[in-house]
Amino acid sequence: MNEMKVGRYVVLTDRLYTETDEWVVLSNDNVAVIGITDYAQKKLRDIVGIELPQLQKEVKAGESVGVIESVKAAADIFSPLSGIIVEVNNKLLEHPEIINKDPYGEGWIFKLKASKLSEEKEKLLSPEKYIEKIKGG
Amino acid sequence: MWRQAKWNEPLIFELNKSGAARQGFLINKDEEIRSQIKEMKIPKNLLRENEPDLPSLSELEVVRHFVRLSQMNFGVDIGIMPLGSCTMKYNPKIEEKATAITEFHHPLEDEDYIQGILEMIYELQNWFSEITGMDECSLQVPAGSAGEFAGVLMIKKYHEEHNRNYKDTILVADTAHGTNPASAAMAGYKVMYVKSNAEGLVDMDILREIVNDKTAGFMLTNPNTLGLFEENILEISKIIHSTNAVLYYDGANLNGVLGIARPGDMGFDIVHLNLHKTFAVPHGGGGPGAGAICAKGELVNYLPYPMVEKVNGKYKLSKIPKNSIGKIATFYGNVGNLARSFAYILGLGPQGIQMIGKMSTLATNYLIAKLRDVKELELIAPNRHRKHEVVFSVKQLMENYGVSANDVAKALLDNGFYAPTIYFPPIVEEALMIEPTETETKETLDMFAETLKKIVNDAKINPEQVMKSPNNTSIARLDQAYANHPSTITPTYRVLRLRRLGKIDYLK
Numbered sequence: 001m002n003e004m005k006v007g008r009y010v011v012l013t014d015r016l017y018t019e020t021d022e023w024v025v026l027s028n029d030n031v032a033v034i035g036i037t038d039y040a041q042k043k044l045r046d047i048v049g050i051e052l053p054q055l056q057k058e059v060k061a062g063e064s065v066g067v068i069e070s071v072k073a074a075a076d077i078f079s080p081l082s083g084i085i086v087e088v089n090n091k092l093l094e095h096p097e098i099i100n101k102d103p104y105g106e107g108w109i110f111k112l113k114a115s116k117l118s119e120e121k122e123k124l125l126s127p128e129k130y131i132e133k134i135k136g137g
Numbered sequence: 138m139w140r141q142a143k144w145n146e147p148l149i150f151e152l153n154k155s156g157a158a159r160q161g162f163l164i165n166k167d168e169e170i171r172s173q174i175k176e177m178k179i180p181k182n183l184l185r186e187n188e189p190d191l192p193s194l195s196e197l198e199v200v201r202h203f204v205r206l207s208q209m210n211f212g213v214d215i216g217i218m219p220l221g222s223c224t225m226k227y228n229p230k231i232e233e234k235a236t237a238i239t240e241f242h243h244p245l246e247d248e249d250y251i252q253g254i255l256e257m258i259y260e261l262q263n264w265f266s267e268i269t270g271m272d273e274c275s276l277q278v279p280a281g282s283a284g285e286f287a288g289v290l291m292i293k294k295y296h297e298e299h300n301r302n303y304k305d306t307i308l309v310a311d312t313a314h315g316t317n318p319a320s321a322a323m324a325g326y327k328v329m330y331v332k333s334n335a336e337g338l339v340d341m342d343i344l345r346e347i348v349n350d351k352t353a354g355f356m357l358t359n360p361n362t363l364g365l366f367e368e369n370i371l372e373i374s375k376i377i378h379s380t381n382a383v384l385y386y387d388g389a390n391l392n393g394v395l396g397i398a399r400p401g402d403m404g405f406d407i408v409h410l411n412l413h414k415t416f417a418v419p420h421g422g423g424g425p426g427a428g429a430i431c432a433k434g435e436l437v438n439y440l441p442y443p444m445v446e447k448v449n450g451k452y453k454l455s456k457i458p459k460n461s462i463g464k465i466a467t468f469y470g471n472v473g474n475l476a477r478s479f480a481y482i483l484g485l486g487p488q489g490i491q492m493i494g495k496m497s498t499l500a501t502n503y504l505i506a507k508l509r510d511v512k513e514l515e516l517i518a519p520n521r522h523r524k525h526e527v528v529f530s531v532k533q534l535m536e537n538y539g540v541s542a543n544d545v546a547k548a549l550l551d552n553g554f555y556a557p558t559i560y561f562p563p564i565v566e567e568a569l570m571i572e573p574t575e576t577e578t579k580e581t582l583d584m585f586a587e588t589l590k591k592i593v594n595d596a597k598i599n600p601e602q603v604m605k606s607p608n609n610t611s612i613a614r615l616d617q618a619y620a621n622h623p624s625t626i627t628p629t630y631r632v633l634r635l636r637r638l639g640k641i642d643y644l645k
Contacts, residue, residue: 007536048618048621073560093623
């Protein structure tokens with residue numbers, strides 16, 4: 001897996017990103033795995049709680065689907081794509097710190113069956129664009 | 138050097154290790170009362186089966202326990218508490234005495250016996266109306282936050298009465314206190330944030346863009362949480378009112394303009410006041426709060442009831458506004474706290490009230506001037522004057538030396554200062570939000586500024602040292618993750634016991 005670094009933040013090249021610091025890995029059957037980026041978890045610092053998205057719920061791109069609580073702040077989790085929530089990472093309820101330890105792997109938050117993938121994919125950020133976004137502030 | 142007491146003080150339940158029965162207070166065992174109770178039929182499920190689990194201690198042990206704890210505490214009676222947006226000013230002790238009127242009378246008594254209390258509430262209703270530029274105020278709300286919630290419910294009912302149910306969105310500034318979106322969401326509204334511009338003020342172009350028929354209201358503080366006065370407030374008022382939406386004033390920052398500018402004159406329709414911030418009521422742990430919710434024009438008809446009115450020269454707690462949203466608490470605010478505010482305003486008079494606005498603003502700008510040369514304390518719109526508070530960003534310290542706003546706050550504790558609010562408002566990275574208030578002397582402000590300068594300097598020379606602070610406080614750095622993690626969080630003694638018995642794994 002290729003990774004790039006901006007300062008102390010890691011960005012992986014195998015996935016897409018959002019302006020609101022989520023990452024998305026797409027598979028062939030239109031199912032997307034979603035989590036928050038290394039930049040987001042480092043800004044939030046120690047994560048101590050999570051409200052997971054509701055299973056089977058139909059959501060729109062950009063909609064708030066859950067909340068992450070850290071020692072510093074509470075932050076919304078936004079769905080990068082429209083679709084139906086098909087799986088959530090229940091392990092995080094008891095061990096929210098997994099997101100700090102492995103934001104791009106074990107710390108995935110939910111899976112979504114995308115309904116408007118072809119049009120919405122365009123709006124997601126490439127790793128290079130996301131790095132620019134981090135640099136910009 | 139500043140040092141705080143360090144007692145290794147156990148919990149009060151763990152104090153008596155001998156197990157011997159001790160008693161510090163004699164409970165009345167009046168036989169007559171007991172015989173009466175025996176005749177009462179109390180349902181079995183309400184009868185206690187075991188002795189209550191109370192600590193067994195002598196009076197002296199209890200006194201020492203709490204004096205030790207108080208020595209490890211920090212309050213405004215010990216030093217400055219520049220906690221931004223909280224207005225932690227010193228409340229004169231005379232206000233405490235004013236609460237004595239509640240020792241002998243209760244607002245539920247026959248109104249003939251409590252004309253004094255009702256007159257006091259009546260006067261306060263009028264004074265708060267005058268101070269805020271509103272037409273009427275209700276003091277029924279038991280806290281400022283409850284006042285804010287009441288305000289949003291008033292907006293809702295007002296639109297319902299006018300068949301404008303399609304209005305489903307409340308706007309809040311991105312510098313707003315967290316209570317604004319919370320109150321709006323609790324009242325069932327969608328919340329939309331309005332971005333600030335580079336000057337730290339509401340971005341007028343964005344506001345014009347997003348205000349439409351669905352906008353029910355805009356909740357705003359002025360001055361905002363960056364301490365900046367929203368200079369476009371009259372234009373904002375025009376835009377909001379053009380769609381019949383309501384302009385709501387969050388009174389949390391009133392201290393910075395108190396007696397100088399009035400929300401009513403700025404175009405606001407509803408105002409809530411936090412009496413614990415601006416009007417000499419104790420903060421938080423000081424007991425139940427008190428608040429006020431005020432309105433202008435047609436919106437006065439929606440205020441929570443009861444309000445005090447004067448009928449034929451007699452004060453009555455009987456006024457019910459025509460379209461009142463009802464009651465926010467079961468009965469009536471907290472009269473002792475209202476007495477504090479009453480004594481405070483009465484003592485200061487109009488000139489004194491004006492001095493609060495002027496002196497709190499002066500204190501903030503004096504601090505800024507003292508710290509102007511410290512380039513690691515960055516400001517949004519550095520050339521704009523602040524009102525009650527100022528927000529510095531120590532982003533440079535974080536990026537270059539790894540020292541965060543949190544570390545700077547801890548280092549301040551080490552020097553006998555309470556910490557500023559940190560990481561708020563969220564639009565400022567590594568934010569230190571400082572509100573000195575009007576009650577601190579120039580010497581204290583000088584000392585605070587010098588200490589902050591020294592901490593910034595230390596952060597550059599020896600960042601490790603700053604990151605290890607505090608060392609002089611009763612308790613050093615807390616493990617925040619441990620304190621909040623679902624497997625370890627222990628908010629009450631009951632939870633502690635269940636944890637020790639192994640009955641709780643994760644607290645949800």
